[in-house]
Amino acid sequence: MTDFVLAIDQGTTGSTVALMDGRGRIRASVNYEFPQHFPQPGWVEHAPADIWQSVQKGISAVLRKRVCKASDIVAIGITNQRETALLWDRDSGEALNNAIVWQCRRTTDFCENLKSAGHEKMVRRKAGLVLDPYFSASKFRWLLNNTRGIAKNLRAGKVAAGTVDSYLIWQLSGGKAHVTDVSNASRTSLMDLKRCDWDSELLDLFEVPKDILPQVVPSSAVLAHTRGVKGLPDGIPIAGVAGDQQAALFGQACFTAGDAKCTFGTGSFILMNTGSERLLSRSGLLTTLAWQLGEGGKPVYALEGGAFVCGAAVQWLRDQMQIIRKASEIEALAREVEDHGGVEFVPALTGLGAPHWAPDARGMLSGLTRGTTRGHIARATLDAMALQNADILLAMERDLGKRMKPLRVDGGAAANNLLMQIQANVLGRKLIRPQVIETTVAGACYLAGLGVGLWSGTGEIRKIWQAEQEFRVGMTPHRRRQRFASWQKALERTLL
Numbered sequence: 319m320t321d322f323v324l325a326i327d328q329g330t331t332g333s334t335v336a337l338m339d340g341r342g343r344i345r346a347s348v349n350y351e352f353p354q355h356f357p358q359p360g361w362v363e364h365a366p367a368d369i370w371q372s373v374q375k376g377i378s379a380v381l382r383k384r385v386c387k388a389s390d391i392v393a394i395g396i397t398n399q400r401e402t403a404l405l406w407d408r409d410s411g412e413a414l415n416n417a418i419v420w421q422c423r424r425t426t427d428f429c430e431n432l433k434s435a436g437h438e439k440m441v442r443r444k445a446g447l448v449l450d451p452y453f454s455a456s457k458f459r460w461l462l463n464n465t466r467g468i469a470k471n472l473r474a475g476k477v478a479a480g481t482v483d484s485y486l487i488w489q490l491s492g493g494k495a496h497v498t499d500v501s502n503a504s505r506t507s508l509m510d511l512k513r514c515d516w517d518s519e520l521l522d523l524f525e526v527p528k529d530i531l532p533q534v535v536p537s538s539a540v541l542a543h544t545r546g547v548k549g550l551p552d553g554i555p556i557a558g559v560a561g562d563q564q565a566a567l568f569g570q571a572c573f574t575a576g577d578a579k580c581t582f583g584t585g586s587f588i589l590m591n592t593g594s595e596r597l598l599s600r601s602g603l604l605t606t607l608a609w610q611l612g613e614g615g616k617p618v619y620a621l622e623g624g625a626f627v628c629g630a631a632v633q634w635l636r637d638q639m640q641i642i643r644k645a646s647e648i649e650a651l652a653r654e655v656e657d658h659g660g661v662e663f664v665p666a667l668t669g670l671g672a673p674h675w676a677p678d679a680r681g682m683l684s685g686l687t688r689g690t691t692r693g694h695i696a697r698a699t700l701d702a703m704a705l706q707n708a709d710i711l712l713a714m715e716r717d718l719g720k721r722m723k724p725l726r727v728d729g730g731a732a733a734n735n736l737l738m739q740i741q742a743n744v745l746g747r748k749l750i751r752p753q754v755i756e757t758t759v760a761g762a763c764y765l766a767g768l769g770v771g772l773w774s775g776t777g778e779i780r781k782i783w784q785a786e787q788e789f790r791v792g793m794t795p796h797r798r799r800q801r802f803a804s805w806q807k808a809l810e811r812t813l814l
Contacts, residue, residue: 321772322386324554325762326373328398328482329562330354330419330584331633333369334756335376337385338763340772342782344754346383350375355416360423360668366404366413369482370489378549388550394490395558395766397565397758398482400505403457405465405530406485408478411493415465417482418457421584421626421668425456426677437523444517445507446596446605448675452626454481455507455524462526472527479530481506483559490556492545498532499541499559500617504607509534511596511607514617537564537609538765558765562758563587564608567620569761570726570752571783573776578714578722580707580741581758582731585671586628588710589620590722597621601713602673611768611776621717623672623710627665627681628703629731634667635699641692649736652700654693660685661698662808665706673713674813682812703731704741705805711745724748724788728757735789743793744801753786 320339327334332351338344352368381388401420406413418424429449432438438449447453458479462468471477478488484498503509503516508526510517515534521527535541537560544554560568563581567589570579575593580586589608596605596619608620627634632648635641642648662684669677683695715721725747731737732755742749754760767773793801 320386320390321392322390323393323395323763323766323772324377324380324391325395325397325759325766326376326486327562327756327759327762328369328373328396328486330399330421333372333376334759335373335380336759337380338760342779344756344759345385346380347756347759348376348379362419362422362668363416364402364419366406366417366485369417369485373486374548377547381549391550391554392772393555393557393766393770394544395762396483396486396556397560397562397762398486398502400481400502400561400563401452401454401457402482403454403461403479404482404485405461405477405479406488407471408476408493411489414468414471414477415461418461420452422457423451423669423677425451425460428456428459432523441507441520441523442598444510444520446504446511446598447507448602448604450675451677452671453505453507455520455526458526459524472530475529477530479526480532484532487542487556487559490544490547491542494545495542496532497535497541499535499537500607500610501537501560501564503534505561511605511619514607514610536612536615538611538769539613540769555770557769558762558767560609560761560765563589563622563624564606564620565761565765566728566757567591567608567761568764569757569759570728571780572726573780576723579726579728579757582628582703582727582729582737584628584630585624585626586703586707587622587624588707588714589622590714592619592621595619597717599717601716602675603710603713603717604672609765621714623714625706625710626668626671629729630667631663631665631699631703632731635696641695648696648699649734651693652696652736655691655697658698658701659690659694660687661690661694662805663695663698663702664808664812665699665702666812670812672710676813679812682808684808684811700734700737700740701805703737704744705802707741708744708802722747724750726750726752728752728755730756738789739792742789742791744798746791746795746798748791749789750785751787751789753784
């Protein structure tokens with residue numbers, strides 16, 4: 319009999335469920351998309367029932383692939399979209415409102431008011447985060463102020479609040495466990511990074527009662543057990559949990575301070591392991607908790623910069639602009655032209671994240687001429703995806719005071735060879751792509767496997783990780799400076 323780990327990767331546009339064997343090989347994987355809701359400009363919501371249904375469908379479908387029996391599953395790992403916030407009923411498990419997605423900007427005015435009142439310094443010192451509607455705390459406050467019947471439910475002690483990992487663990491455990499791991503808790507603006515627990519001053523600032531929040535627990539340990547999940551036996555340990563970007567860092571075997579990765583998903587995110595040091599950025603980046611292994615384990619921290627729109631820009635070209643029919647077509651279309659042809663695309667479709675933190679910024683497509691083709695727009699889109707990451711990397715290097723190591727890349731868009739070469743060129747750094755580019759899944763599996771002793775430690779996991787391809791720099795420093803200067807001009811116009 320072979321031991322398997324089941325991973326649930328709950329993302330912004332869909333849920334992936336996968337099975338990894340004891341040798342670290344992903345043997346089966348399925349994905350189910352679910353609807354996105356945009357009730358007003360700048361607002362983004364999910365129906366929690368759609369999220370849970372997509373996970374249930376994924377569990378059933380991956381088991382139908384018959385690579386293992388349900389009884390062979392020794393642990394479950396969860397990774398998830400991080401800052402998305404939701405409320406649900408403790409008795410029924412039903413959502414009390416739609417989830418507010420991490421991309422949503424509805425709490426911009428509230429966050430700006432907190433900034434004006436001088437609260438950002440305290441939030442940065444304790445939580446490591448800037449005051450921005452991106453993070454969960456202001457979303458919880460909005461839900462508490464705008465959900466029908468919430469006061470009565472609060473008085474009755476029936477309200478549970480959490481990020482998506484908490485909601486899934488609640489559902490998987492039949493309502494027996496209300497927990498969140500330290501990496502997800504660190505994205506709420508409510509956790510003290512030093513103590514790894516909810517902070518009373520932050521809770522008061524955002525008007526969030528502590529008793530509705532989950533218990534903060536390690537990223538790798540037995541946190542709960544399955545109960546009443548269709549297709550799964552009761553009692554399977556849920557033993558690994560991390561936010562998607564931290565899971566990708568772990569899945570890339572970035573276990574040493576200075577190791578870094580960039581995940582190309584709906585957004586793009588660069589994380590660098592800083593070890594036991596909580597490095598506070600001077601350049602608009604975030605300090606976050608990467609993971610904690612086991613009860614009493616030492617927290618590992620990271621420096622992070624994220625762009626809200628990466629793969630979502632390709633989806634926009636496909637769905638709204640209808641320039642392509644499938645996301646995979648963008649590479650071939652972009653290769654039809656030699657370069658961007660003067661076209662610049664700033665994909666601030668939901669504001670700008672690090673290092674600018676401009677929630678009111680809006681996207682811009684400029685430099686169009688009669689000679690502009692679909693290929694130029696496609697190439698400008700790939701360039702933009704890479705250039706915004708370069709913007710973040712330069713800020714990260716300013717904080718570090720030194721050049722970074724070669725960057726490990728993953729996520730769905732990392733399969734695009736042209737995009738990876740563009741990224742290496744504009745960064746001026748070698749890129750390394752692993753054999754398993756969906757490293758969020760791998761990270762969730764590794765954490766869960768460690769939690770039940772399937773693997774002895776990170777040294778064993780480091781041996782499992784394998785590189786698939788390297789992308790070396792193919793652009794001169796002079797050309798890189800020119801390309802970056804053109805991008806910066808477009809970016810400055812967006813920020814006006």
